[in-house]
Amino acid sequence: MSSLLSGGHTPIRHRTVDTLAIWGDRRALAGQPPYRVEQAEDLATFTAYARLRREVFVDEQGLFSATVAGDLDEVDSDPRSIVLVARVVGGPDDGTVIGGVRLAPIWRGEDIGAWQGGRLVVAAAARGRYAGVGAALVRAACARAENEGVLRFDAAVQPDRARFFGRLGWMIAGTTTVAGRPHVLMRWPINRLAAVAASIKAPLATLLAGMRPGGPGFVGDDGAPVPGTDVVAACDAIVPSMVERDPYWAGWCGVLVNLNDLAAMGARPVGMLDAVAGPTASRVARVIGGLRAAAERYGVPILGGHTQLGVAAALSVTALGRSERPIPAGGGLPGHAVTLTADLGGDWRPGYSGRQWDSTSNRRTAELRALLDLPRRHRPCAAKDVSMVGIVGTLGMLAEASGCAAELDVAAVPRPAGATVGDWLTCFPGYAMLTADVDDRPVPAPSPATSQRCGRLLNGTGVTLRWPDGVLTPALSGHVTGLGHA
DSSP: OHHHHTTOSOOOOOOOOOHHHHHTOHHHHHHSOSEEEEEOOSHHHHHHHHHHHIIIIIIISOOSOSSSSTTOOGGGGOTTOEEEEEEEOSSTTTTOEEEEEEEEESSSSSOOSEEEEEEEEEOGGGTTTSTTHHHHHHHHHHHHHHHTTOSEEEEEEOGGGHHHHHHTTOEEEEEEEETTEEEEEEEEOOOHHHHHHHHHHTTHHHHTTTOOTTOTTOSSOSSEEOTTSSEEEEEEEEOHHHHHHOHHHHHHHHHHHHHHHHHHTTOEEEEEEEEEEESSHHHHHHHHHHHHHHHHHHTOOEEEEEEEESSOOEEEEEEEEEOSSOOOTTOOOTTOEEEEEEOOOSEEOTTOTTTBEEOSTTOOHHHHHHHHHHHHHHOOSEEEEOOTTHHHHHHHHHHHHTTOEEEEEGGGSOOOTTSOHHHHTTSBOSSEEEEEEOTTSOOOOOTTSEEEEEEEEESSSSEEEEOTTSOEEEEEOSOSSSOOOO
């Protein structure tokens, strides 16, 4: 060991493992392009990319003046800016940077999920020799933007390149100027919000055909008023894979989601019933442990239930509450203001980053009960608990039940610092309520949650995102469930 440390031997150079080569997939290897796209990480790579930009945008095209700065701008100094480069693989030019592109948030300050791509460049000597470099860089930039939780991705392109971007799936969004010259504003269609809603809620209309769950005035609600009584019932099943993977958390969530459902309808919780199953007693015990802990923390008893062993893991919880005037999801009207009330404390649940925000497990009983009581005390015209379909999907359901469309002001949505906009608008947020009400009603007191007016109900269908520059982008084009107006 001492001889290695003293430099007596040639150091071993570690190379990236090529899994295709290990598998012996010669056909796939032969089809690989002679370059790779990667993120720029070192000064030499950034310098090579800057040199290419100057050669093309200043010297070749004359788009920018031949000053020291050239085409450099404030985006280059933004620490959030990401540069992707295309680098030659193999041969005498191995490692040479032959193209690049950058992407960064559109606005300074808080990143609200709107990014722009730009400075796409391919070296003149590489254009005829390495096919598809520009397209590969554009596709990589789109994928990276979506991975960063971006919901709007724009690019200003020269008019003769608009068709190229169109072939890659981009859409024309308008016109703009760069360095005093006309450009076409292109937008990459990001369908993340619609995909989440469609995967979870779209089949409901077909599955529930001929039924009228909830009764008159209640369609798509979080619970159901029991006719002739002041009882409100809510029922939720936990995804079996979650019960199998994280049984304690599944039990906790079985309580959490049902009590949130009752809260959205303005009902005081009375008790819960559970049906739990699992392959072994120890597995079921862990689920019951989560149920018991959450029930004790919320101060709501488990009244009874059913347990079964020797079968696949499963959990369903029914919660009962009381309200003489339940709050409907479909009570909104065009012109009503939309408010999001959310507990921004906590963090992503370990193992569920980007999907489940845990704001409840560290709260005290008094705090949790105060959260549950907010809708009942405020009594908005319409309310829905944000579920696994996310904030946008839940807003779409509230709007659908109200016979309206909805517009969401992205910059006004209260959001924890540890969540991207894309993740926050599609995740299960722990405790979050969407309400619709007249403008002059005060926003409920936040403690320990945060409330902010962040949208409006409109005539029509679907959900649209509003950005600080006034741009509107579609989030949901139509109904979420197809269950219709309450």
